[in-house]
Amino acid sequence: MRLGRYLAHAGVASRRAAEEIVRAGRVTVDGESVRDPARDVDERHAVAVDGRPLAGAEPRVVIALHKPTGVVSTARDTHGRPTVVELVGSALQAPEAGRERATSGRLRVYPVGRLDVDTSGLILLTNDGELANALLHPSRGVPRTYVARVGGGPVHQAAVQALRSGVRLDDGPTAPARVRRLGPGRLELTVHEGRKRQVRRMCEAVGHPVLALSRTRFGPLSLGGLRAGESRVLSVAEVERLRRLGP
């Protein structure tokens, strides 16, 4: 349905007034400002006026998934590879999500950021566009922790120190990171940025190409007992903790 009409149906204003509200930039769809009243929306979109979600909008859900390698972090893949969205289908049918399904049919969730296809580990999916944007915004600097198995021989203190203070990449130097050696050829790195293939490029830059990479934490959340391919719906308290993550 057109956004203007959708707002009018929700009782926000008359059709014409609702279209003006959209043109004035007061409306977001999945967290993104939309000024086109003809934008196609339905009840699965998170529509807000002046930052206030429309009553009756789809309930918000956040899912933690242990992404296996070989799975892409997009909603759809042109090469037919399995996607994180397909994997969490079962979490959306879990008892905790039953209420949501009953009221609005299948929830449409999107990954919060990306993990490379060859990276495993913790990734969040949500239908809350505003929360997703906030978590990914560079100003928040949400910490992400990775465990990397690296080649290139023993990792010396100089390499660890270089990773900690920041290495020069082709898109600029990296911010300070927390780094510790977990064993021969195994590093734990906590970074506050989400640049493309960042951890792989950082390790490569200090002479230790990554052989395997897994994300173990995202902000306050850890993989916990989730096994590869498993997912769970976050509790209200966990989602609140995500919302409160500040810059």
Ligand code: URA
């Ligand atoms: N850094 C990487 O290099 N790859 C990922 O998937 C995530 C962080």
